Amino acid sequence: MVAADNIQTKQPTQPGAKFNLKDYLKARQQICEAALDKSLPMQYPEKIYEAMRYSLLAGGKRLRPILCIATCEMIGGTIDMAMPTACALEMVHTMSLIHDDLPAMDNDDYRRGKLTNHKVYGEDIAILAGDGLLAYAFEFIVENTQNVAPDAILKVVSRIGRAVGAAGLVGGQVVDLESEGKSDTKIETLNFIHNHKTAALLEACVVCGGILAGANTEEVQRLSRYSQNIGLAFQIIDDILDITATQEQLGKTAGKDLKAQKVTYPSLWGIEESRKKADQLIKDACAELQPYGEKAQPLIALAHFITNRNH
Amino acid sequence: MVAADNIQTKQPTQPGAKFNLKDYLKARQQICEAALDKSLPMQYPEKIYEAMRYSLLAGGKRLRPILCIATCEMIGGTIDMAMPTACALEMVHTMSLIHDDLPAMDNDDYRRGKLTNHKVYGEDIAILAGDGLLAYAFEFIVENTQNVAPDAILKVVSRIGRAVGAAGLVGGQVVDLESEGKSDTKIETLNFIHNHKTAALLEACVVCGGILAGANTEEVQRLSRYSQNIGLAFQIIDDILDITATQEQLGKTAGKDLKAQKVTYPSLWGIEESRKKADQLIKDACAELQPYGEKAQPLIALAHFITNRNH
Numbered sequence: 001m002v003a004a005d006n007i008q009t010k011q012p013t014q015p016g017a018k019f020n021l022k023d024y025l026k027a028r029q030q031i032c033e034a035a036l037d038k039s040l041p042m043q044y045p046e047k048i049y050e051a052m053r054y055s056l057l058a059g060g061k062r063l064r065p066i067l068c069i070a071t072c073e074m075i076g077g078t079i080d081m082a083m084p085t086a087c088a089l090e091m092v093h094t095m096s097l098i099h100d101d102l103p104a105m106d107n108d109d110y111r112r113g114k115l116t117n118h119k120v121y122g123e124d125i126a127i128l129a130g131d132g133l134l135a136y137a138f139e140f141i142v143e144n145t146q147n148v149a150p151d152a153i154l155k156v157v158s159r160i161g162r163a164v165g166a167a168g169l170v171g172g173q174v175v176d177l178e179s180e181g182k183s184d185t186k187i188e189t190l191n192f193i194h195n196h197k198t199a200a201l202l203e204a205c206v207v208c209g210g211i212l213a214g215a216n217t218e219e220v221q222r223l224s225r226y227s228q229n230i231g232l233a234f235q236i237i238d239d240i241l242d243i244t245a246t247q248e249q250l251g252k253t254a255g256k257d258l259k260a261q262k263v264t265y266p267s268l269w270g271i272e273e274s275r276k277k278a279d280q281l282i283k284d285a286c287a288e289l290q291p292y293g294e295k296a297q298p299l300i301a302l303a304h305f306i307t308n309r310n311h
Numbered sequence: 312m313v314a315a316d317n318i319q320t321k322q323p324t325q326p327g328a329k330f331n332l333k334d335y336l337k338a339r340q341q342i343c344e345a346a347l348d349k350s351l352p353m354q355y356p357e358k359i360y361e362a363m364r365y366s367l368l369a370g371g372k373r374l375r376p377i378l379c380i381a382t383c384e385m386i387g388g389t390i391d392m393a394m395p396t397a398c399a400l401e402m403v404h405t406m407s408l409i410h411d412d413l414p415a416m417d418n419d420d421y422r423r424g425k426l427t428n429h430k431v432y433g434e435d436i437a438i439l440a441g442d443g444l445l446a447y448a449f450e451f452i453v454e455n456t457q458n459v460a461p462d463a464i465l466k467v468v469s470r471i472g473r474a475v476g477a478a479g480l481v482g483g484q485v486v487d488l489e490s491e492g493k494s495d496t497k498i499e500t501l502n503f504i505h506n507h508k509t510a511a512l513l514e515a516c517v518v519c520g521g522i523l524a525g526a527n528t529e530e531v532q533r534l535s536r537y538s539q540n541i542g543l544a545f546q547i548i549d550d551i552l553d554i555t556a557t558q559e560q561l562g563k564t565a566g567k568d569l570k571a572q573k574v575t576y577p578s579l580w581g582i583e584e585s586r587k588k589a590d591q592l593i594k595d596a597c598a599e600l601q602p603y604g605e606k607a608q609p610l611i612a613l614a615h616f617i618t619n620r621n622h
Contacts, residue, residue: 044482045482045485045486045489047485048481048482048485049477052477095442099438099439102438104433104434104435104438105435105438122415124415124488125485125488127413127415127416127438128410128485130442131410131441131442131445131476132476132481132482133476134442134445134446135445135471135472135473135475135476135479135481136472136473136476136477136478138449138469138471139468139469139476142465142466142468142469143469150461150462150464150465151461153461154461154465154468155453157449157450157453157465157468158449158450160446161446161447161448161449161450161451162446162450164442164446165442165443165444165446165450166360166363166443166447167447168446170442170443170446171355171356171359171443173439174356174358174359174436177435177436178356178358
C-alpha cells in the first residue's frame with residue numbers, strides 16, 4: 001500500500017514539485033473544521049445544538065466537503081463559492097450517520113472513536129438532531145452562498161435532496177436493511193445498495209462543486225462518472241477494511257458485516273479480487289479528469305487516497 | 312360554535328353570495344390529494360415509497376398546503392405556482408408526524424385513525440421514510456416550481472429549512488420533551504414550544520405562498536403576524552381538544568397531555584379562558600388581512616375554522 005503523502009501524479013503543480021496530498025488534506029481539513037464550527041453556533045435550546053454539534057464536529061476525514069471544494073476549484077470556481085455547500089454536505093452526511101447508528105437501525109455505540117449521538121443524548125434527541133441537520137443544510141446553502149447564480153444554487157439544492165432521499169441514500173439503506181442476514185444477495189443488489197448508500201452523496205459532492213463553478217452539461221456528466229467510480233471503490237475498500245482493520249483503526253466496531261451475515265464485495269469476490277476491482281474503478285475515475293490537466297491533481301490524488309486508506 | 316359552512320365574511324365573493332368554507336375546503340382538499348398522490352410515484356425500492364406514501368396520503372385536513380395556496384392567490388399568484396411548495400410543506404409536516412410518533416418520542420400507535428408508520432413498517436423504515444420525505448420536499452420544490460423567479464424559490468427553500476430545523480419545529484419539540492413531566496413549566500416556555508413546534512411551519516406555509524406570488528417585505532411581515540397568531544390559536548385549540556374530544560373524533564389517542572402530566576394552555580388558564588385567548592388571536596390575525604378586502608376571504612375563514620374545529 002502507498003501512503004497518502006507518497007502519491008505522485010504525472011503533472012506537478014509547479015515544475016518539478018510533487019503534489020503533496022497529506023499537506024493538502026491537512027490544510028483543507030483545517031478550513032473545513034473552522035467553517036463547520038462557525039456554521040452552527042450554540043443557541044437556545046442548547047441541548048439540540050449541542051447534540052448537532054457533537055456529531056458534526058466529531059472529526060472524520062471531511063472527504064465530502066473537500067471533494068466539493070476541490071471540484072469547484074478544478075472547474076474554475078473559488079473555495080468561498082463552494083464552502084456553504086461543502087458544509088451542508090457534511091451536515092447531511094452527519095445526519096445519515098446519526099440515524100444509521102440508532103438502535104432501530106445499525107445499533108452502534110461508537111462512531112469515529114466516540115460514543116454515538118444517541119448514547120450521549122438519548123434516542124429522541126438523536127432523531128431530532130439528524131432532522132435538524134438535514135433541514136438546516138438546505139437553509140444554510142441558500143443563506144450563505146455568494147457570487148453564484150440563483151439557478152446554480154437551486155440545482156445544488158435539488159441534487160442534494162435527491163442524493164439523500166429515497167432515490168439516493170435512504171433507498172440504498174432500505175435495500176441494505178432488507179438484505180441483512182440473506183446469504184444469497186446478488187451482485188446487482190449489492191451494487192444498488194452502494195451506488196445509493198455511498199456513491200450518490202459522493203456524486204452530489206463532486207457534481208455540486210462543479211455546478212457552483214458553472215460546469216456545463218458535458219462536464220457534469222464527466223464529474224458524475226468520476227464520482228460514481230470513486231463511490232463504488234470507496235465502498236469496496238470499506239468492506240475490505242471491515243474484515244482486515246482493527247476497531248482502533250476504524251474508530252467503530254470492526255467485523256460488523258461478518259457478524260450480520262452480510263454479503264459484501266470481499267465475500268463475493270475475495271479480498272484480492274475486490275482490491276483489484278477498486279483499483280480499476282479508480283483508474284477509470286481518473287481517466288475522466290484528463291481534460292483538466294494539472295488542475296485535476298487534487299481530485300486524482302483523492303481518488304487514489306480512497307483505495308489506499310487504512311481507516 | 313359556528314359550523315364551518317356558516318361562517319360569514321363582510322365582503323362576499325360575489326355581491327349577495329356568502330363564502331362557503333366547507334365547499335372551498337372540500338375542493339381544495341381534492342386538488343391537494345391529487346397533487347400529493349402524483350408527487351410521489353411508487354418505484355424500487357417499493358418498501359420505502361410505500362411507507363412514505365402511507366403517511367403522506369393518510370388523509371388529514373391538508374390545512375398547510377391549503378394555507379400556502381390560499382395565500383399565493385390572495386397576493387395575486389396562481390394555484391399552480393404554489394402547488395409544488397404546498398405538497399412539499401405537507402411532506403415536511405408528515406415527516407414530523409412520523410418521527411414524533413416513534414417509540415423514542417411520543418410512542419403513539421395511532422394517527423388520523425390509522426396505525427402509525429412504525430407500527431406498520433417498523434421503526435427503521437419509519438425513520439428512513441421521514442428522512443426521505445424531508446429530503447424530497449426540497450428537491451420537489453426546485454424540480455416542479457414553474458413561473459416563479461429563482462430568487463423567490465430560494466427564499467422558499469430557506470424558509471422551509473428554517474421552519475423545520477432547530478430554529479423551528481425541531482427546537483420546539485426538544486423543549487417540549489424537556490418540559491414533559493414538569494408541572495412548573497412557565498408560560499414563556501409553553502409559548503416557545505408552540506411558536507416553534509406548530510406556528511413556525513404554519514408561518515412558512517403562509518409566507519412561502521406569499522413569496523411565490525411576489526409579496527413585498529411589508530406583505531411578508533403582515534403574513535408572518537397573521538400566521539403566528541393562527542399558529543398559537545391552533546395549538547390552544549389542540550390542547551383543549553385533547554381534554555374535551557374523544558379518541559374517535561381526534562383519530563389519535565385522547566387525554567395524552569394529562570397522562571404525560573404536561574402543562575398546557577387549559578391547565579394554566581382553564582378551558583374557557585383558553586378559548587377566549589384563541590378567539591382574540593384569530594381576531595388579531597384577521598385584522599392583518601384587511602388591506603386585501605374580499606381576496607382575504609379564504610384566509611379569514613380558515614382562521615375561524617381553526618378555532619371552531621372539533622378534531
